Amino acid sequence: MAISKEQVSHVANLARLSFNDEELSQFTDQMSKITNMFNQLQEVDTTDVEPMTHVVDLVNVVRDDVPAPAAPEERTALLDNAPDTEDGYIKVPAIFNNGEDSAE
Amino acid sequence: MNFFDNDLTTIHNQLVNHELTSYELTKQTIDALKVTDQTIDAFLTLDEDNALVTAKAIDEKGIDPANLLAGIPIAIKDNIMTKDLRTTAASKILENFTPIYDATVMEKVHANDMVVIGKTNMDEFAMGGSTENSAFKITKNPWDTTKVPGGSSGGSAAAVSAGMVPFALGSDTGGSIRQPASFTGVVGMKPTYGRISRWGLIAFGSSLDQIGPFSRGVKDNAALLAALVGEDKRDGTSVGGHDADFTAKLDAGVKGLRIGLPKEYLGEGVQQAVKDAILAAADKYRELGATVDEVSLPHSKYGVAAYYIISSSEASSNLQRFDGIRYGVRAQDAKNLNDVYIDSRTQGFGPEVKRRIMLGMYSLSAGYYDAYFKKAAQVRTLMRQDFANIFADHDLILGPVAPTPAYGIGADVSDPLTMYAGDVLSVPVNMAGLPGLSLPAGFADGLPIGMQLIGPAFAEATLYQAGYAFEQATDFHKQVPTLGGND
Numbered sequence: 336m337a338i339s340k341e342q343v344s345h346v347a348n349l350a351r352l353s354f355n356d357e358e359l360s361q362f363t364d365q366m367s368k369i370t371n372m373f374n375q376l377q378e379v380d381t382t383d384v385e386p387m388t389h390v391v392d393l394v395n396v397v398r399d400d401v402p403a404p405a406a407p408e409e410r411t412a413l414l415d416n417a418p419d420t421e422d423g424y425i426k427v428p429a430i431f432n433n434g435e436d437s438a439e
Numbered sequence: 440m441n442f443f444d445n446d447l448t449t450i451h452n453q454l455v456n457h458e459l460t461s462y463e464l465t466k467q468t469i470d471a472l473k474v475t476d477q478t479i480d481a482f483l484t485l486d487e488d489n490a491l492v493t494a495k496a497i498d499e500k501g502i503d504p505a506n507l508l509a510g511i512p513i514a515i516k517d518n519i520m521t522k523d524l525r526t527t528a529a530s531k532i533l534e535n536f537t538p539i540y541d542a543t544v545m546e547k548v549h550a551n552d553m554v555v556i557g558k559t560n561m562d563e564f565a566m567g568g569s570t571e572n573s574a575f576k577i578t579k580n581p582w583d584t585t586k587v588p589g590g591s592s593g594g595s596a597a598a599v600s601a602g603m604v605p606f607a608l609g610s611d612t613g614g615s616i617r618q619p620a621s622f623t624g625v626v627g628m629k630p631t632y633g634r635i636s637r638w639g640l641i642a643f644g645s646s647l648d649q650i651g652p653f654s655r656g657v658k659d660n661a662a663l664l665a666a667l668v669g670e671d672k673r674d675g676t677s678v679g680g681h682d683a684d685f686t687a688k689l690d691a692g693v694k695g696l697r698i699g700l701p702k703e704y705l706g707e708g709v710q711q712a713v714k715d716a717i718l719a720a721a722d723k724y725r726e727l728g729a730t731v732d733e734v735s736l737p738h739s740k741y742g743v744a745a746y747y748i749i750s751s752s753e754a755s756s757n758l759q760r761f762d763g764i765r766y767g768v769r770a771q772d773a774k775n776l777n778d779v780y781i782d783s784r785t786q787g788f789g790p791e792v793k794r795r796i797m798l799g800m801y802s803l804s805a806g807y808y809d810a811y812f813k814k815a816a817q818v819r820t821l822m823r824q825d826f827a828n829i830f831a832d833h834d835l836i837l838g839p840v841a842p843t844p845a846y847g848i849g850a851d852v853s854d855p856l857t858m859y860a861g862d863v864l865s866v867p868v869n870m871a872g873l874p875g876l877s878l879p880a881g882f883a884d885g886l887p888i889g890m891q892l893i894g895p896a897f898a899e900a901t902l903y904q905a906g907y908a909f910e911q912a913t914d915f916h917k918q919v920p921t922l923g924g925n926d
Contacts (some may be wrong), residue, residue, distance in 0.1 A: 343797070350755065351762070351780040352793055362797060368856055369712045369798060373744050376814045379821065386816030387823060389646055389676070390632040390872025396675035399901045410540040418769035427764055 337367045440467050442602045443919045447507055447659040450605070452508050454502045461502065465494035465554050467834030468512045472603040474557065478584060478922060480576045480805045481598040484525045485557040499554045503613030503740030508664050509552040514598045514607040514707060517558040518565055519650065521545055522556070529642045530563045532767045532787025538754060539704055540871040542639020543671045544608060544650050548592055551666045554606055559594030563641045564758065567591050567613055569860055570793045577848060580623060581920040582886055586845040589619030591676075592653070596623040599653045606663055607653040612644045613746050614650045614840070614865025616875035621889025623842035624879045624918070626654050626906070628659045631873030631896045633678035634664075642757040644750035645676075647869040656916060657906040661685035665898065678914050682895040686903040695834045696905060703706030704838035704864055713839045716888045720909065721837060727908055734833065736825045741818050743859055746866035748802045748815035751921050755799025761787065794855060823871040826893075827853035834901055836893040840877045844886035873889045876902040879915035887915075 343363045347354055354362060412422070419426040440459075453459040469487050476482050481840065494510065502509045515521060518528040520538040522545070527533040541549070548555065562572035570593025579650045580586040581601035589596040592609030596619035599607050609616040613628035619629025637652045642648060652667065654660040665686070668680030679722045700721055721731045721886050763769035763783025763891045770782030788796070802811035829836060841861055868875040873893055880890035890909075892902045910916050 337800075342801075344803065346797055346800045349804065350673070350793075350796045351759075351784050352788070352796065353743050353778075355782050360763070363514045365855055366797060366801065369747070369794075369859075370801070370811075372859075373802075373811055373815075375742050375749055376741055376748075376818055377810075379741055379814075381814060381817035384817040384820050386463060386797065387814050387820040388816055390823075391502070391678055392675055393678070398672060409539055410855065416539070416766035417535060417765060418767075425765055428773060428776055428779055432774045437533075 338363055338370060440464055442479070442587040442655065444617070445848045446841045447511065447605065447662060448654055450511065451507045451509070453834060455504045458847065460498045460552060461494040461844070462491060462498050463492050464510065465512055465556070466605065468556060471874040471883055474604050475601050478482065478579065479597050479601050479603070480578050480595040481601065482514070482557045483527060483557055483560050483575055483594065486524050486555055487523070488782070490554050492582050494554045494686045496819050500552075503552065506551060508666055510554065510613055510872050511540060511606065512556045512604050513548060514556050514559050514595055514604045516561055516592050516595050516607070516609045518561060518610060518641040519544060519608060519914070520718045521555065521558065524558065526558065526641075527563045527575070529561045529575055530787065530789070530792070531574045532761050534768055535621055536766055539637065543636035543673065544667050545639065547667050548588045552765045553606075559592070559598055559607060561594055562591035563724050564641065564754070565591040565610055565612055565790050566616055566754070566795050568614065568858060570594060571848065572789055574789055581922050582624065582920065583845070585847055586846050586886065587622065589622030589841070589845060591615040593619045595653050596620055596625055596627065597684070599623070599625045599655060602640040604759050605659065607655065608650060609653055610640055610648055610650050610752060611869065612647045613862050615826065615839045615885070616653065617865055617875050617891055620653060620877040622886030622887065624889070624915070624920075625653055625655055626657055626879075626916075627651065627877045628660055628664055628899065628902070629868060630664060630668065630899055631874045633676050634874070634899070636669070636674040636677045638671055638673040645757060646753060657903055657910050658686065658689060661689065661903040682900055685900050687800045688900050689907045691904050692723055692727065693905050693908045696835070698724055698729050698731045698732035698905070699829045699836045701734050701739065701836060703736050703739045707788055708860070708863070709839060709842045710844070710883070710905070712881070712883035713842060713888055717839050717890055720753045720880045720890050723909060723912055724837070724905075727912060731837065732822070734829045734836070736808065736822075736829070736867060738818060738861070739820045739823050742870060743820040743863050743868045744821060745815040745822070746862065747798065747859055747869060749819065749870075751795045751799035752812050755762065755796045756793070758796055763787070774819040785911070791855070793833040819870050822867055826867070826873060830895045834894070835898070835905055838891050838893070840891040841865065844888055861890050864891065874902055877907050878910060879905050880909075881915060882918070
């Protein structure tokens with residue numbers, strides 16, 4: 336089952352990645368080969384086999400949802416890691432292109 | 440300090456007897472390391488000033504005679520959060536990232552008065568088996584600098600192998616501690632899933648990832664692991680309450696131990712020299728009084744396919760947090776928020792990381808989930824059952840870590856499938872959440888060959904016991920690369 340360029344393009348969009356045409360062709364080729372290798376799993380009989388999503392036999396480890404105290408310098412240090420801040424907030428560009436491409 | 444000839448106990452005794460201070464040890468270590476690392480490129484960040492301050496403080500407090508680890512230098516893989524010390528996961532997207540907190544293992548490292556020397560190179564986000572996927576540098580194998588050190592914890596393995604540090608921490612999602620240990624001739628432990636808190640480990644495949652120690656010898660490895668384990672309320676998958684005395688059985692020998700040798704681990708694709716080393720190790724164990732017989736892991740041949748589906752799926756989810764908003768590198772000139780995500784990720788991630796994200800996203804996407812992710816999770820159940828069947832009447836499993844010794848730099852990078860196939864002997868352990876110990880078992884053309892001991896969950900003490908017996912009966916661990924080392 337080969338993967339099409341369109342499928343790769345769609346997945347790239349889901350993954351918030353962008354590829355130029357050459358990269359897209361290369362990824363399409365590589366992903367086809369790799370998923371071909373994945374397809375060998377189809378020969379395994381997994382009738383009535385439970386999927387294993389976790390190793391440890393633990394269920395629902397919970398704790399009380401209590402905020403832990405944070406020092407003001409921790410807040411500052413956290414903000415220092417952000418690419419852009421203003422007045423103690425993390426700054427991001429507008430969701431739309433200055434409103435021009437707005438869906439409304 | 441020559442870390443080739445002096446084990447942990449020797450150095451500890453010198454520190455306790457005031458023949459050496461932690462400051463002197465740290466200074467010597469860093470001075471020598473700077474020279475050796477010009478050739479090896481194991482380190483991404485050195486923490487020289489802070490290491491010396493820490494060592495001095497430890498000296499002033501006094502070396503605790505009961506703590507073997509006090510005052511001892513250690514290197515840390517760069518996907519483990521170190522407070523105030525740059526942590527990049529060898530990715531451009533975290534090039535400027537400095538954590539504001541320590542991973543749980545780092546709290547334990549500090550609580551034991553160890554001295555952190557710096558952060559080691561790795562495959563970007565731990566994805567790869569050669570450390571060539573680092574965004575920053577290519578680490579060389581100390582035994583032959585034209586060869587890779589393995590990966591993804593290649594920097595940590597090479598640093599210990601070249602005698603730059605006595606200890607390093609790595610992480611192992613599909614072999615990333617054991618395989619570089621094998622390629623560089625050192626001891627590496629991938630503990631049972633849940634043994635060590637993953638809090639502060641930059642997540643790759645959360646159901647597979649484990650942190651573990653590198654060292655030159657088995658005994659020292661056991662001493663370090665004991666300091667790292669334990670339940671942590673910040674990691675809901677961490678498990679406490681199991682035997683954590685890893686040195687108690689070291690001298691017990693292997694008489695009566697039942698060892699299984701999986702026929703699939705000596706099959707097609709495994710190099711003859713590697714098979715020979717493992718068969719010789721099996722003979723050595725028989726000679727030491729253990730029984731060794733053939734067993735089977737019938738689903739291990741599906742391990743690579745199932746592993747790459749599960750680990751990539753988990754990675755595609757885990758790596759969504761890298762979006763250029765709260766930390767890391769943000770692409771410039773993006774016109775809107777969505778472009779910030781796309782451009783930051785596209786510019787920040789390397790090709791292998793993008794490939795894994797794409798594979799994971801695809802495996803989880805509508806229409807493919809049942810055929811890929813669910814199927815892989817079912818095969819994983821069967822793989823775990825394979826191990827359980829063997830451990831019903833065996834104490835441990837012996838096999839190679841990797842099908843070959845270290846290969847040439849640049850040899851496999853262009854073909855992901857060839858690269859992935861090299862993980863066939865290491866991924867089953869992660870899939871089943873078991874402990875795996877890699878230790879030196881031979882050489883081929885001057886390159887180390889490692890052997891792998893696999894045990895039931897929480898049987899690390901048995902692995903160290905068997906590993907130590909083998910080490911004491913052989914001299915592979917005494918051989919050192921001509922490069923590196925210091926006096």
